[in-house]
Amino acid sequence: MQTIQPLGWFFLDDEMKHFLSTTDYSRTELQHLLDQSAALKQHPVSDVLAGKTIALMFLNPSLRTRTSFEIASFQLGAHAVVLEPGKGAWGIEFEPGVVMDGDAEEHIVEVAGVLSRYCDAIALRAFPQFKDWSVDREDRVIRSLAQHASVPVINMETIVHPCQELAMMRTIQDHLGEPDQRKLLVTWTWHPRPLNTAVANSALLMASQFGMDITLLIPDEAYRLDPQFMQQAESQAARSGGRIQVSQDIEQAYRDADWVYAKSWGALPLYGQPAQEARLRAPFKHFMVDEAKMALTRNARFSHCLPLRRNVKATDGVMDSNDCVALDEAENRLHTQKALLLELLGGQ
Amino acid sequence: MQTIQPLGWFFLDDEMKHFLSTTDYSRTELQHLLDQSAALKQHPVSDVLAGKTIALMFLNPSLRTRTSFEIASFQLGAHAVVLEPGKGAWGIEFEPGVVMDGDAEEHIVEVAGVLSRYCDAIALRAFPQFKDWSVDREDRVIRSLAQHASVPVINMETIVHPCQELAMMRTIQDHLGEPDQRKLLVTWTWHPRPLNTAVANSALLMASQFGMDITLLIPDEAYRLDPQFMQQAESQAARSGGRIQVSQDIEQAYRDADWVYAKSWGALPLYGQPAQEARLRAPFKHFMVDEAKMALTRNARFSHCLPLRRNVKATDGVMDSNDCVALDEAENRLHTQKALLLELLGGQ
């Protein structure tokens, strides 16, 4: 087996770093990860992380993220421990100073402390609670974990999904080369339930760092993303030479796009009110990606984070065409997460 | 660690092959697997599949199959990812062309596609739904998976259980040597619930390829197995020099048997009607394997796929006798599955 040496990221020699959001990293640092991913795809198996361990904590179910992280660890010689505490709920206290005579049996201080003694990294999936966006937007679960851990913490999807961002950008570069000024359409699509905004937030955050010309297509103002992400993406675009516009005009949005990225999410003004949100959403099934819309683009590729409901978010014709690269993006989850593990765990 | 080279199966150089049913394989090919198993039992640990991965998908629970596959993978240097989507149900769409606005979040095309990108093989357990045999007998879940996967798919029990067949035949050969013309009794036994016919189907399919003289002992015509398996077994027996007869005469069936294999299953004409099936089944508790019946045999060995309800399917006396080889058969699950992995994953 060939051993692949990690790139010498400067910050890893200086201080332990988490991977909570790509916005904590520069474009140069992110490109290092993407370059490393391409090398790892060529040489998938090594023992460079022999003896290392990572805890994968899923507060919400996962097939793709779990499988790709578990295999990424194995193919580098490391071992992933999969933990599913409470299946969605987690009897963990996050507030400091609380008298813990309620449901929570353990405080995040001890959870983070113990796992930091056992493992070389902790990865966490913790979806929002879908009750109060003013609470969920603070992303407190993973931030508490990171605050109290003494090993790197990796975000496997909370209100952003930075691992998906790496795979998305790796796939864009695989197919388009340099992403600067290329036209990315991020289109909302209908779905029977009001979903998490994480992947949409992340698509904007990543593409804006890489100078893309982004159009966010939404059916109604209520589907704008949270200002904290819109503003962050806009300021990143200003630095990178990219651009962000929000549109409700399907034809204009698809016109000349180089890349179409679809995702469904719930309207934040109706967060926690699924019945009302469903009524608002109902008239917009025609946002589904279909062949007619794709014909407006500049031979764009189509991708999605998966899972995808066929003939709801995109037609069979789009999914089964040669332009659909969703499986490539799924595969890149594996390669990019390996690069991430190598950088976070292999730096010493 | 000693490295064991896989036998050079011809078809693996030509095309990717699944392991859905032993009927897709010739006796020569199956015997290769059984010979390989014996060698692997002698040299259990190697790194011949280093870096390889397999997804084990359980739509139904498992201890034995999961443990034996997970350890088989580990002892060959590979890694098994255990997935339990939905615990019995699976929110997956199998029909082509459907508008997926119901429960299913993902289509089998993408599930198979993504896992094929991550793993070198996919193993699946998917029990029938026990509602409509005309649907379940088509075994659509695993056939859809195999159709859309680009890596080998292994059947860990659907309406057949070919991995159990390998272990059964390995155990027969360990104890009896050549199986041709040896008398195998496959006896129905009572159980509180109407169980899957898979192991019974499989016992017939495997034994008929190896020229055995098979008696299927049932308490009533309603307990005949599905014609697709009966006819397949009969045509295999015709080619191999074996024989199949169906009997309702306990004494005649046990007389001079070399091997007694017990299994319980529900009557197919009452499939999906458990209360009526229970009434039909009620008078037949005396089909339990006991010492008196075993005394009619030619010093036969007794085996079962496990789990087994003691003093319901077989008496303590039978289970604790030296003639009971059920643990040997369970152990052979490990060795035969290693041979299977080696052939399907180690061929290149």
Next chain:
Amino acid sequence: MQTIQPLGWFFLDDEMKHFLSTTDYSRTELQHLLDQSAALKQHPVSDVLAGKTIALMFLNPSLRTRTSFEIASFQLGAHAVVLEPGKGAWGIEFEPGVVMDGDAEEHIVEVAGVLSRYCDAIALRAFPQFKDWSVDREDRVIRSLAQHASVPVINMETIVHPCQELAMMRTIQDHLGEPDQRKLLVTWTWHPRPLNTAVANSALLMASQFGMDITLLIPDEAYRLDPQFMQQAESQAARSGGRIQVSQDIEQAYRDADWVYAKSWGALPLYGQPAQEARLRAPFKHFMVDEAKMALTRNARFSHCLPLRRNVKATDGVMDSNDCVALDEAENRLHTQKALLLELLGGQ
């Protein structure tokens, strides 16, 4: 990777041994394990157990025990298979001779037999049922498993928790050196539910083997531990030069203590009657470990097996002080369990 040779325990050459309770081992044998643990902490990764496997069966949930055993196995080159049959219940028959026409699908004879064919050791967590202490005190589940297994069985907590004992004593020795005659306070604390006595039983059993001067602080006679453990601890103390006293006087108990170990448990006379037990327990919240109590000690360290409810069992001030070594004890679970695996699996 450096290979660490196991110490040459005499009994391993003679016969297979289980690890059900530390009382089956001499102080010399236990000290061997603790010394081995310290060496393993310095050299955590090796391949000394390459190809070996252990089944971890959890009838009750676990994060800490599961993670530490899984990583311990990996870092020694072995593989742990995590099994969670039935999530709390277990459809297993333990009685010999039963007609198994009820819920149980399998007998412990076959479960133990099959896992012994697949694995080099079996570890089990099986909490008591909290209905009838006269039944639970016999610890039948793990004893049946050990009786029928042909590989070592390890107790991951039943009505004792010997793995926790090893970590506790390793931590005491790390901080205090020789434990003989050092004053150990094992203090009951309030908790919203009546918990298992296992850790309290185990603290007494281990400390009494190592000559400690033990005070068991309880709020009421009803919180005395089962006589089988009290008497065993007393007879061990008599041999080791240690001492055990039971006290209801908080101030006297804390005075001059070298080590404070906290645990909550339910009163055995009200076992299976949680409402009545809650009334008995209600007035005793002031047994919480706080700074004022700790000030009475001889600069004692504080520890706990975790999870711990902050400001219920111990104050934030105690938990966040430099004297709290609960994370050290949690970490020592990993090192001591490695020593245990090495001794039980590496002896040949």
